[in-house]
Amino acid sequence: MAAAQRIVIENCSIATVDAHDTEYDTGHVVLAGHRIESLGAGRAPEGLENVVRRIDATGHLVTPGLVNTHHHFYQWITRGLATDHNLFDWLVALYPTWARIDERMVRAAAQGSLAMMARGGVTTAMDHHYVYPKGSGDLSGAIIGAARDMGVRFTLARGSMDRSEKDGGLPPDFAVETLEGALAATEETVKQYHDTSFEAMTQVAVAPCSPFSISTELLRQGAELARRLGVRMHTHGSETVEEEKFCHELFGMGPTDYFESTGWLGEDVWMAHCVHMNDSDIAAFARTRTGVAHCPSSNARLAAGIARVPDMLAAGVPVGLGVDGTASNESGELHTELRNALLINRLGAHRESALTARQALRLGTHGGARVLGRAAEIGSLEPGKLADLVLWRMDTLAHASIADPVTALVFGAAAPVTASFVNGRQIVENGRLLTADEDAIARSTRDEARRLAEIAAP
Ligand SMILES: [Zn+2]
Secondary structure, rough: OOOEEEEEEEEEEEEEOOOOOOOOEEEEEEEEOOOOEEEEEEEOOOOOEEOOOOOOOOOEEEEEEEEEHHHHHOHHHHHOOOOOOOOOHHHHHHHHHHOOOOHHHHHHHHHHHHHHOOOOOOEEEEEEEOOOOOOOOHHHHHHHHHHHHHHHHHEEEEEEEEOHHHHHHOOOHHOOOOOHHHHHHHHHHHHHHOOOOOOOOOOEEEEEEEOOOOOHHHHHHHHHHHHHHHOOEEEEEEEOHHHHHHHHHOOOOOOOHHHHHHOOOOEEEEEEEEOOOHHHHHHHHHHOOOEEEOHHHHHHOOOOOOOOOOHHHHHHOOOEEOOOOOOOOOOOOOHHHHHHHHHHHHHHHOOOOOOOHHHHHHHHHHHHHHOOOOOOOOOOOOOOOOEEEEEEEEEOOOOOOOOOOOHHHHHHHOOOEEEEEEEOOOEOOEEOOOOOHHHHHHHHHHHHHHHHHHHHHO
C-alpha cells in the first residue's frame, strides 16, 4: 500500500478541544491521508516524507471542524416567512407550503444549507428531514447525494410524522405518512446508507418529528427499530410552553416523562432544544446521558425561551449546537451560534461566567461530535482522529487587536475561513467552496423557492 500523503500546517495557534483543552500559541498539525498524524508546539518535525503540501498558517487559529447537530435543510427555500410567529403559529403557517416540496426542491435546498454551513467552518452536518409528501420522489437520496457531492460529513436523521390534524396533531393530513410506511421507509434508509466505519461520511438516525406531530406508537416502535438496527435516535423535545401544555393535556405528563415512557431517553438519543426543562428533567437527561442540540438563534427567533445549558453541563448532560432549520434561523450559519450560545446563556442564567468562550467552542465541536455518537473519530484535534479541521483567519481588522484567538473567535465577528478540511480533503478556500459552485446554488435555490411559492399559493 502506498504511504499516505502528508499535509503540513505550521505557524498557527491551535485549540485542540481535547480533554485537557490543550492549546498552542504557535504550533503545527500534520495530516496523513484521512487522519491527523501529529500536532504540537513549534514547527513540524524535520524529515517527513511524502509531504505534498506545506501551509504557512501565520495569523490563523486552527480548531476542529464545527459539528452541526440539528437542522432542516428543506427550509432553505422557505426562509423569511412567518417572521413574527411563535412555534405553533409558525408551523401552522408553513406546513401547507412544506407539504408541496419535491425532490428537485429538496436537492437545491440541501445544497444551499450545506454550502452556507461549510463555508463557515462546518465539517459535519446533519439534516432532520421529516416531510415526505406522497409522490415527492427520493428525498433522502437527494439530501445524502448533496452532502456527498460537497464532501461534508453527514448524518441524515430520517424523520417522520403520522399525527395530523384529524388526530389532534398540527400538520395537515396530506403532509404525514402512515405509522407502518414511516417505519418501513426509515429502516430502508438505514440499510441503504448507514455506514458504521470509523471514517464514515454518511450515517442515518431514526427521528420522528415531535410529540405534536407523531403518535405514541411511532415513538415506541421507532425506538425499537433504532435499537434493533444499532443506530442513533433524534427528535424535538421541550421546545415551547405550548408543547409542554400539549403533553400534559394529551398524555398527562411533561415531555421528558413522556419521552422516558416511550423509550426515548438514553445515550443513543439526542434531542433538539430542551428549553423547558425543570431540575428533574435535567437530572433524567444526565442519568441516561441523553444528548441535547442547543439552538439559541432559533429559540430566540420563535421566542421559545432560553435552554439551561450551564445547568445541563454542570449535571453532565452532553450538549452540542444546532443551526435548526433556516425558516427559523435565516442565517443558516453555525459559527455565529458559538457567539449566540455564549451571550444567550449568560442572559438566561443572569450570570457573567455562565458560559465561557472555550465552553462555547467545545459545544460547537466536541460536544456536537458526542451527541452524534462520533466523539472517537471527530470533534477534537488529536493524533489518530479524522482530519476535520478549520483554519480561521485572525489577523484582519475584525480580530487582529484581540490577543487571545479563542476569545476572538467566539466573542468577535464571524471569522473568515481560510481553509476547511474534511477527512484530509480541503473543501473550502478563502471562504469559497471548492467542491460546489456557490453562485449556481444561489440561483437554483432562488428558482426553487419561487417554484414552491407558486405551487403552494392558495
Ligand atoms: Zn428543528
